[in-house]
Amino acid sequence: MSVTEERTSGGNGFVGRRLKRKEDPRLITGRATYxxxxxxxxxxxxxxxxxxxxxxxxxxxxxxxxxxxxxxxxxxxxxxxxxxxxxxxxxxxxxxxxxxxxxxxxxxxxxxxxxxxxxxxxxxxxxxxxxxxxxxxxxxxxxxPVVVDPEAALEPGAPVIHEQFGTNKVFEWSLAGGDVDAALAEADVVLERRIVNHRTAGAAIExxxxxxxxxxxxxxxxxxxxxxxxxxxxxxxxxxxxxxxxxxxxxxxGGGFGSxxxxxxxxxxxxxxxxxxxxxxxxxxxxxxxxxxTHHGRDQIDDVRIGAKRDGTLTGIHVKVIQDCGSYHLIEGPVIPTFTSCVISGAYDFPAVRTDIVGVFTNKFTTDAIRGAGRPEATHLIEVCMDQLADELGMDALELRRKNFITEFPNERPHGFVYDSGNYHGTLDRCLEMLDLEAFRSEQAELRQRGVYRGVGFSTYVEICGLGPSRALGPDGWGMQGGYFESAQVRVLPTGTVMAYTGTSPHGQGLETSFAQIVADRLGLDPEAVEVIHGDTNTGPFGKDTYGSRSLAVGGEAIARAAEKVQDKAKRIVAHKLEAAPEDIEVAEGAFRVKGSPDKSLTLADVATEAYIPGDLPEGMEAGLDEISFYDPTNFVWPFGAHACVTEVDVETGRVEILRWIAVDDCGPAINPMLIEGQVHGGVVHGIGQALFEQIVYDEHGQLVTGSFVDYAVPTAAEIPSFETDRTETRSPTNSLGVKGVGEAGTIAATPAIVNSVIDALRPLGVTYLDMPLTPMRVWNAIQEARR
Amino acid sequence: MSSKVPIRLSVNGRVRELDVEPRLLLVHLLRDQLGLTGTHVGCDTSNCGACTVHLDGEAVKSCTVLAVQADGTKVTTIEGLAHGDELHPLQEAFWEDHALQCGYCTPGMIMAAADLLARNPDPSEEEIRHGLEGNLCRCTGYHNIVKAVQDAAEVMHGSAVADRQEVSV
Missing domain, CATH: 3.90.1170.50 (Aldehyde oxidase/xanthine dehydrogenase, a/b hammerhead)
Known part of the structure; x- marks a missing residue:
């Protein structure tokens, strides 16, 4: 770890520790109930x-x-x-x-x-x-008549899928800030690329x-x-x-990934x-x-224009998105590409940005949120184009990134979003330190002499998550018909253990453990004494569930706040019993004690006895020790990081092998670092899947060609490297835990690192651009094409 | 519906006698008739390995075995891997190394890994990765699964050495 471990609360210091998961015993013995x-x-x-x-x-x-x-x-x-x-x-x-x-x-x-x-x-x-x-x-x-190609579906004369609309257009939507037309006009170089971000599946194993x-x-x-x-x-x-x-x-x-x-x-x-x-x-x-x-994801065609001065200063970005929506919507559907527009500025100080989106009906199944939901598409197009632009400018791609990194926080982007905090140079520095770029470049040059083609690719991503501020997302803002707060209830039982209800609904994230750590610290307990309850509308307050990397930054904050309400009440009871002032009570070493007099203390079990057998509570206090919090964040959170991918391409077959993956992510202070690493590993592999293997394919008759795991190639252990991970910790000012999300970060980061790496490997052969998936056939064809 | 066929097999050390439809899959016998729901179904094509169990000591995908083919065999499922409250070293290692998230693939993954270690007690990383390529995990990215199998191999190797030493004493 390159960060100083910080204990965020004055309790027992369980926050920040790599605790083994509480949920695992039932899962490893076959006793869980799906x-x-x-x-x-x-x-x-x-x-x-x-x-x-x-x-x-x-x-x-x-x-x-x-x-x-x-x-x-x-x-x-x-x-x-x-x-x-x-x-x-x-x-x-x-x-x-x-x-x-x-x-x-x-x-x-x-x-x-x-x-x-x-x-x-x-x-x-x-x-x-x-x-x-x-x-x-x-x-x-x-x-x-069937139409499967979204661009063909927009052509005059195309079969109209829903006659009542008279068109296959679902919606048109724009988000802009700054004068993009002027920005591109004043640029010395305007890079233009058409990027196809193909359709994928969530493919949860359950x-x-x-x-x-x-x-x-x-x-x-x-x-x-x-x-x-x-x-x-x-x-x-x-x-x-x-x-x-x-x-x-x-x-x-058994897994969700948005699906x-x-x-x-x-x-x-x-x-x-x-x-x-x-x-x-x-x-x-x-x-x-x-x-x-089960709804699919991605399926965007992105026409990108990026303007830059000769010295690499970015002037503006304009992206036209065609989103294939499929033939019907499910609950969110068409909103997903709008999340692309949120992070269209990437980690860079673009003075002008514009995203124009057209949604299209086709005779395919619905697209909706899949891990990252619109942000992987944004990161992919920006990070691939940063490399492409660097080539065009004759500049080093990392130098171009560094020249344009946002460094002042909070930072309001031209389209109104405010990045909460960040240290983009910091994650890239650490990533390069782990990679040893110089050593790689000399090895790369040497291997090329022997016909071995290796490349390195980077992705310096930023993403938006922690959905979210209800005012921004809700009916009068983005137009989602709901609130995006999260709820929590922390109930101390009469014997002093805790049931903590969360409105989030985890499915592998380990919240029974990390939320127990948060509560335990605030109440002077061992996490073993905190049972986290979720996923049942008949328990706990109304919640808003799990998606958009929101569980910790919204749900975790709610649980911390509910626990702090319990702590406050407990302190008042302790103060009353020990004849001290509530502000002089601290939670330390598993007890509520008087500051400076550690021998004067009560445990939570003692407090619970007082609360549930209310013979001597402070004047006017209700019985019980059970508190609810509804937390509606004031901003999103903006995790970021730098990933590097080293690949080797077999130029005879077009096969890509990933040799190294270095991931330096910053999602704020860790509650449980082990869980973060797990999310990064899994998230990156989801991205590797899209970049190299996975593709939902329909034929021209609208028949799904990839209808099973025989033809939809979820990566196996044999295709994946081990990961080198590290973190920096930059607190978010948005919540008291300082946390950001990490569930989608790896997926958002991954794909451009691979594509950039393969292009870097094949640069001597004249390959300058590739769309995903980088199947052996596509790569081999690109090599042949470049040789002609 | 076709007539039923009597079968007799041992599941996790207990003898079971049942009459089954000839087309009944072993995984459905285990789950629906014997209540052993730790063995999961994740695909229709024997790709995902969530249904992996041991048939006479070897890993098989129980969605691709008919119950009648298991007549006369010994079947071990995830429920039969631990010795009472004492977890199998692989179960311990999966827990210790955070080698699972949603847990759906985990029973099959552990059963496949147990078979791998039975055949190759000291596998390299590459051997583990290839040895488990019949089991899909969408959550973990495999990194911690590989680590858990390495760690379990070490523990099992250690106890095997200890067992031999005990015998020699």
Whole structure:
């Protein structure tokens, strides 16, 4: 570590330590409970009949043979769902911007717009039996012309997917600051690049699944979701059931990466089916279901123009984004590319920025948030173009970065966002120190003599996370129809241990451990005595769930504040009992004690006894020791870092091998450094996946070509290097913990480092630019092209 | 539905006799009929390895084995790996080294790693990485998984040496 470890609170010093995770014992022994592990007596299994057509009218559905099979309870189609109160809501309603939102129902009504769209559902008591029956459902389609290319979809004469709009354009949206036209006009050099950021999948290893029970007028939905609280609101709207009669539980969730930041048709469908049949209904996606109908990410075409003076001073950046939205929206859909615009300035002091976005309907599945959600696209285009611009200027790419790094904080960017804090030179310095660039360059030159092509690529990213300030994101700001606070409740039990409820909904992040560390320090406890409860709308206050690297910077701060409220009350009780002033009570060495008189102290258990057997509380104090906090941040947080990637390219085959990965990230002070490293490793590999292997491919008929893990290439251990990681710590002034987020940082940072590295390796062969994924074929072709 | 077939197998040391559909997958036998839900399903194509168990001591993907093929075999699942409260060295190492996040791939990953270490008690990093390429993890980036397998190998190697020394004394 290159930072001085700082204890952020005056307790037992658990914050900052590499504690082993509290959640692991159940996970390593097979005793955890994921949705698919739950079955209630009488459970009906659901199988979904899906459209094999990308664009078609449904002319008839004959489910009679399926319904007649032994063991089949019911078959439902879109017509049967006529009593559903509302289609899937899309929650982005930006003021003054028209967004086309077609009705998207859990089962298609009359028409399908993508392969895999749900057309009917079969319910029965045997999980194999319902799949057999699904084969017997005969659906006749009248095929319509298909459009899969977003640019073609915008051309006059293209098949219009939703006739009511008369166009495939979903929305147009711009965000600018400063005079970009003038900035580009006064530039000595204007770099122009067209960057295709291809479609990817979240590919959590646990496929989606949901089980619903309707009992005594109340609905319980267990779902593999990141957002149980938001799901309850949406189920209430779609099913027309009063919110308090719905309970949503996210049990153990096997990864999300944004793909479970969603309320899918099947979740609503099983709930509707449970109410209709009066029996529990469970649906579990196969991997093929998941590839077809778990939302995809990215899929942008970015036309970039960057202006610079001859000396490397940046004058402006203008990006035109074409976002492929797929044929229908889910809950956020079209808003995702707007997050690209938030960080379009990158780590650089652009005096003028402009992002123009066009969303487009195509006959593909919906794109929505996947790890990074719009920011990986921004970082990719900026960081790749910084290298491209350096080439054009004949400058060193790192020198160009350093010349333009933002150094003053807080820093208001031309488009209104305020970077909270940063030290971009610091992370790059440390990254270069670990890399030893000089040694690499001489080795690189030497190896080239022998026909071995190695390169190094950098990414000096900044990202926006910690969603977020409700005023900025909400209805009158960005246009999201919600608040983005987080809630927490810290309840001391009568024997002095703690249940801490968080409104976030972790699915691998380790919050049961890190949040326990935060609470423990504030209450003089061991984290073992703090149970962190999450993912159940019937416990704790209303929460806003997990996405956008918000859990710690928003949820963690909420839990710290709730714990501090408990601490304050406990101090007043202790002061009363020990005849001292509350301000003279400190939490140290596991006790509440009088400053300067360590022998005068009470433990939290003592305080709890006083609070729950209230015979002698301070005048006017209520009984109990249980506090709630709702924390709505005043700004976003802006993590940053410098990543370096060393690759070797086999020029005979085009195969890229990553030899080294150096990641220096700054997400503020660590609560648990081990968890940060884990997030960085996983995040970077997600980016490596996109850069080298993964791509969602549809053919011209709208058929998904990459519908399984055979053809959608999630990286294995064999393709990945070990990582060299370090951190610097720059506090965010936004929250009392000083923390930023880290869940998406690695993914946001990674892809341009690889692309820049491969271009660096192949520069002697004349390769100057590459789009992802850098498959052997694409790289080999680029080499051949350059040789011609 | 076809007629059922009687099978007899040992699962985690307990003999089980059941009548199963010929098409029933071993993973569904384990999960749905024996309640051993620690073995997971992550794909339809034997790529992800979340369903890895040991069949007569060797790692297999239980989504690709029919229950009837397991007739007469000994099956070990993640639930049968620890000795009572004493975790297997791999379980300890995965916990110690933060080699899991969401935990979904973890049982399969640990079972695959146990098989790897049985065949190669002292694997290099590269051997571990190739040895586990049939198991996908989307969370950890594999770095800490590799480290955990190395650490477990060291512990198991150490105790194997200790066992031999005990015998020789």
């Amino acid at each position: 949705v698919e592990d739950l079955t209630l007596p009488g459970t009906l299994y659901a199988a979904v009949v899906r459209s094999p057509e990308a664009h078609a009218r449904i002319t008839s559905i004959d489910a009679s043979a399926a319904a007649e099979r032994a063991g089949i309870e019911a078959v439902f189609t879109g017509e049967d769902l006529a009593d559903m109160a509302a289609p899937c809501p899309m929650v982005w309603v930006p003021p003054g911007v028209e967004v086309h939102v077609p009705e998207h129902w859990p089962l298609a009504r009359g028409k399908v717009g993508y392969v895999g769209q749900a057309v009917a559902v079969i319910l029965g008591g045997d999980k194999y039996g319902v799949v057999d029956a699904a084969e017997d459902v005969v659906v006749e389609y009248d095929a319509l 496929p989606r699944g949901a089980m619903a029970e309707w009992r005594e007028g109340r609905l319980t939905l267990w779902s593999s979701t990141q957002i149980p609280h938001i799901a309850r609101v949406i189920l209430s709207i779609q099913l027309g059931i009063s919110e308090e009669k719905i309970r949503v539980v996210a049990p153990e969730v 479970k930041l969603q309320v899918y048709g099947e979740e609503v469908l099983v709930a509707w089916c449970a109410r209709k049949t009066g029996k529990p209904v469970k649906w579990t996606a196969t991997r093929s279901d998941d590839m077809l109908t």
